[in-house]
Structure formats: C-alpha cells, structure tokens
Amino acid sequence: MLNTSWRLHSRPSGLVERDHFDVRTEPVPEPAPGHVVVRNIYLMVPASMRIWMDAEDTYLPAQPLGEVMRGITLGVVEHSESERLPVGTHVTGMGGWQEYSVGPERAWTALDPHPDIGLTAYLGVLDLQGLTAYYGLTDVGRPAAGETLVVTAAAGSVGSLVCQIGKKLGLRVIGIAGGPAKCAWLRDSCGVDDAIDYKGEDVAARLDELCPDGIDIAFENVGGPIMDLIIDRINTHARIALCGMVSTYNGNEQTAGRSLMNLVNKRGRIQGFIVRDYMSRRAEFREIVTPWLLDGSLIYREEFSTGLHSTPAAMNRLARGQNTGLQFVRVTSPVD
Ligand SMILES: NC(=O)c1ccc[n+]([C@@H]2O[C@H](COP(=O)([O-])OP(=O)(O)OC[C@H]3O[C@@H](n4cnc5c(N)ncnc54)[C@H](OP(=O)(O)O)[C@@H]3O)[C@@H](O)[C@H]2O)c1
Numbered sequence: 001m002l003n004t005s006w007r008l009h010s011r012p013s014g015l016v017e018r019d020h021f022d023v024r025t026e027p028v029p030e031p032a033p034g035h036v037v038v039r040n041i042y043l044m045v046p047a048s049m050r051i052w053m054d055a056e057d058t059y060l061p062a063q064p065l066g067e068v069m070r071g072i073t074l075g076v077v078e079h080s081e082s083e084r085l086p087v088g089t090h091v092t093g094m095g096g097w098q099e100y101s102v103g104p105e106r107a108w109t110a111l112d113p114h115p116d117i118g119l120t121a122y123l124g125v126l127d128l129q130g131l132t133a134y135y136g137l138t139d140v141g142r143p144a145a146g147e148t149l150v151v152t153a154a155a156g157s158v159g160s161l162v163c164q165i166g167k168k169l170g171l172r173v174i175g176i177a178g179g180p181a182k183c184a185w186l187r188d189s190c191g192v193d194d195a196i197d198y199k200g201e202d203v204a205a206r207l208d209e210l211c212p213d214g215i216d217i218a219f220e221n222v223g224g225p226i227m228d229l230i231i232d233r234i235n236t237h238a239r240i241a242l243c244g245m246v247s248t249y250n251g252n253e254q255t256a257g258r259s260l261m262n263l264v265n266k267r268g269r270i271q272g273f274i275v276r277d278y279m280s281r282r283a284e285f286r287e288i289v290t291p292w293l294l295d296g297s298l299i300y301r302e303e304f305s306t307g308l309h310s311t312p313a314a315m316n317r318l319a320r321g322q323n324t325g326l327q328f329v330r331v332t333s334p335v336d
Contacts, residue, residue, distance in 0.1 A: 001028045005068045005098035006308055011053055014251045015319060016312040020053075021069065021097075023308075028100045037079035037102050040095040041334050044072045044123045045314040045327040047156070050249040059274045069097040071311075073331070074111075074123050085110060092123055097308055099332055117293055118302075119334075124157060124326040125293065125300040126286055128275055132243060133161035134285055135278040137169075137219060140241035140271050145170030147216035150207070150230055153246060154195065155182035157300065157326035162219045163190045164298050171217070174210050176203065176226060178321040185324075189299060204229050214238075222247045224255065231259035231268070240270040250319045301325025 002025050009022045031037050052063050052070055063070050073095030077085050082105040085091060091108035095101040111122050124130070136158075137143060149166045153159040154175025163186060166173040175186040175195040183195035196206040203226055207215075214235035220227055223245030231240070240263075248255070263270060278285075292298035302325050305314055314327045 001100070002026065003028045003098055003100040004308065005096070006311070007067055008053060008063050008065055008069050010065070011055055012050075012250075016050065016053070016315045018309070018312055020312070022066075029102050031079055031081045031102055033081050035102060035104050036077045036082050036085050036091075036108065037100055038073075038075040038091055038093070038095060038108065039078045039100055040073040040075040040098065040331045042074045042120055042123065043095070043097060043308070043311065043329040043331050044074075044120075044128070045311060045318070045329060046072075046128065047153075047246045047249065047318045048244065050315055050319070059276065070094060071097050072123060072128065073101070074119060075101070075331075077108075090119065090122075092127065097311060099308075114290060114294070117290070120302055120326075120328055121293065121300070123328070124302065125161065125298070126289060127282070129157045129300075129326055130161055130289055131278050131282065131285055132158050132275040133165055134289065135275070135281065136241045136243050136273055137162050137165055137217075139278070140273050141217040141219060141239050143169050143171055143217055146172070148172045148174065148211050148213065148235075149217045149219065150174045150176065150211065150215050151219045151221070152176045152226060152230075153221035153244075154192070155186055155190075155324070156221065157323075158243060159219070159221055160186070160190055160325075161298070161300065163192050166219075167191050168292075168297070174207075176222075182324070198226060204232075207233055217241070219243060220245075224248070228257070228259040231262050234262060234266050234268050236266045236268075238266055238268040240268065242270055242272040246318070303327045304330055306330045 004025045007022045074092050077089045090111040093108040149171040151159050151162045155177035173192045175192045178199045183197045186192045186195040194210050215233045218230045218240045220242050221244050224247040317323045
C-alpha cells in the first residue's frame with residue numbers, strides 16, 4: 001500500500017503555490033502495537049492553516065520544513081493494532097496532507113455520527129468552527145439579550161455560525177462581508193438584522209446607520225482598518241472577541257490599532273482566544289448544537305474539491321474571499 005504525502009518545502013510569503021511542497025509517494029509502514037493506519041478521507045481547509053506555514057510559532061509551533069504539512073482530517077481505520085479503534089472506525093485527528101496516517105490510538109478521536117448529519121459536520125460545525133463560534137461568542141463576548149453584535153468575515157464558516165447563534169441569544173446582529181451575494185445570504189438565510197458589503201459600501205457610514213446606539217460586542221475575524229472602525233463605535237464595557245485577523249495572513253500589512261484609545265475611553269475589553277482551550281467542552285457543545293442542526297435552525301455551508309493537489313488553490317480561495325463555506329479536500333474516496 002502506498003501513501004502520497006505533501007511536505008512543506010519552503011514558506012510562502014503570499015499566496016500558497018504547488019512549489020512550496022515536495023510530494024512523495026512511499027510505502028505505508030506497518031503499525032506498531034497500539035497504533036492504527038488511518039485512510040484520510042477529508043482534509044479541512046480553515047483560514048488558520050495559512051499561518052501554520054509561517055516561520056514564527058503561533059498557538060502551534062511553526063510547521064517544520066520537510067515534514068508532512070499539518071492538517072485536520074477525518075478518516076477511517078484500515079489497519080488496527082488497537083482494541084479501542086477497530087477497522088472501519090471513523091476518526092478525526094491531525095492526519096496531515098497525506099492519504100494514510102500511521103500513529104498511536106491516542107492521536108485519534110473516534111466518531112459516533114448521527115445518521116442524519118453529514119460526516120464532515122464532525123470536523124466543522126460540530127467541531128472546530130462551531131466551538132470557535134459558540135464559545136468565542138458566549139464565553140469571550142458575554143452577550144446579553146438586546147445588545148448589538150458586529151461580526152466580520154460574517155459569511156465565512158465561523159462568522160456565519162456566530163451570526164446565527166447571536167440571533168438565537170436575542171442579539172441585534174450586523175454582519176460585515178465581501179460582496180452583495182454574501183450579504184444577501186446573511187440577511188435571507190442566516191437571519192441577521194442587516195449586513196454591510198465592505199467591498200462596495202462605506203463601512204463607517206453604514207455602521208453609523210445600522211448601529212445608532214453603538215456596538216456592545218464585536219466578533220473580530222479580519223483585523224485591519226475595519227476593526228478600527230468598529231472600535232471607534234463601541235459602547236461602555238464593550239467586549240471584542242478577537243478570533244483571528246485573516247487580512248494579515250497572506251503577508252498583507254493590514255494592522256489595526258489607531259482606535260485602541262477608545263478601549264480606554266469606553267473601558268472596553270479585547271480578548272483573544274483559541275478554540276483548543278474549549279475542546280474539553282465538546283460534548284456539552286454538541287448536546288446544544290446537534291438539535292439546531294436537526295431542526296434546521298442552524299445552517300452551514302460546505303465546499304468540496306478533490307485530491308490533495310487542490311489544497312493550495314482552496315487555501316487561496318479563502319484569501320480571496322471566494323469560498324462560500326467551510327472547504328474540504330476529498331483526499332480519498334468516502335466509504336458507505
Ligand atoms: N481563534 C481560534 O481558535 C480560531 C479557530 C478557527 C478560526 N479562527 C479564525 O476565524 C476566522 C475565519 O476563519 P474561517 O476558517 O471560518 O474562514 P472563512 O471566514 O470561511 O473564510 C475566510 C474569509 O475571510 C474573508 N477575508 C479574507 N481576506 C480578507 C481581507 N483581506 N479582508 C477582509 N476579509 C477577508 C473572506 O470573506 P469576505 O468575502 O467576506 O471578504 C473569506 O471568505 C479567521 O480569522 C481564522 O483565523 C480562529
């Protein structure tokens with residue numbers, strides 16, 4: 001059995017290209033006792049994957065050059081030397097950009113998927129993206145019904161969940177996204193009170209119009225000048241949940257900071273957070289969110305491409321705002 005893997009060969013300074021990787025095909029090693037061979041079916045392509053490629057450590061150590069590129073996968077156990085994970089078990093873990101991953105059973109989480117929910121939900125909406133949205137909003141944002149929430153990258157996979165959860169919690173929700181189609185989807189399908197197209201509208205004027213009483217909570221995914229426009233308009237004791245700054249991920253110099261004095265003026269709080277800190281609450285979170293998926297009151301979008309060679313292009317779609325949902329690469333064929 002052969003494994004094709006993609007190893008980071010050089011670090012991108014802007015968009016991600018095929019030339020940044022070595023592609024190797026080698027035999028899959030035999031698993032040691034307590035280890036399994038997992039065939040990776042789906043590789044998730046979140047925006048954060050781009051910063052893992054940089055030379056600086058983030059919340060994870062910098063991806064070492066020459067090693068299989070880190071990536072979150074969903075797969076199936078094909079060869080097992082583990083009692084806990086028999087052949088046929090669906091698992092998630094850090095399988096990386098490769099067809100087969102061999103490692104200890106502790107590296108994998110076994111899935112017990114609901115029959116009416118797609119498998120990929122257990123990587124996205126019921127896992128990293130959902131946990132980020134839910135605990136970033138509730139634990140960091142500390143919302144109270146009736147408050148005004150502004151969400152950036154609002155039509156993205158995290159942002160669109162934040163918008164909908166915000167509505168469930170009784171907030172007035174304003175989303176900021178790129179283009180009229182994304183804004184229409186936010187209004188018509190995600191139920192936001194209104195949306196601002198930052199590519200086609202005057203964001204400052206629209207924030208003044210849509211948030212006449214100021215902003216109580218910001219869920220910040222983008223950074224840059226729009227973050228300053230939001231901080232300019234916060235209310236006393238506002239909370240800014242700093243989830244990410246995607247506008248800086250591809251080498252763009254999009255800093256925010258001009259407005260920070262207003263945090264002083266308004267006794268505002270800005271707090272970064274990392275979803276890994278909420279993993280211990282996954283079961284509690286799934287109990288809350290699974291019924292929302294089943295009754296259709298929380299929607300999410302997914303996009304698929306096929307083959308590991310499609311991963312760099314999928315990453316660049318995020319940087320260009322071309323994705324309309326969480327992207328997955330089909331690494332190998334799904335099983336029934
Ligand atoms: N803290 C954590 O633990 C954690 C966990 C997961 C994700 N995150 C963060 O959550 C954010 C969203 O991630 P995601 O995976 O759900 O991606 P996503 O929102 O589905 O996709 C990224 C979106 O960002 C927008 N964007 C890209 N470049 C931009 C720019 N220069 N200016 C303004 N908007 C830009 C684009 O939407 P438009 O078309 O609207 O521009 C693009 O579709 C990222 O900041 C990510 O790092 C954080």
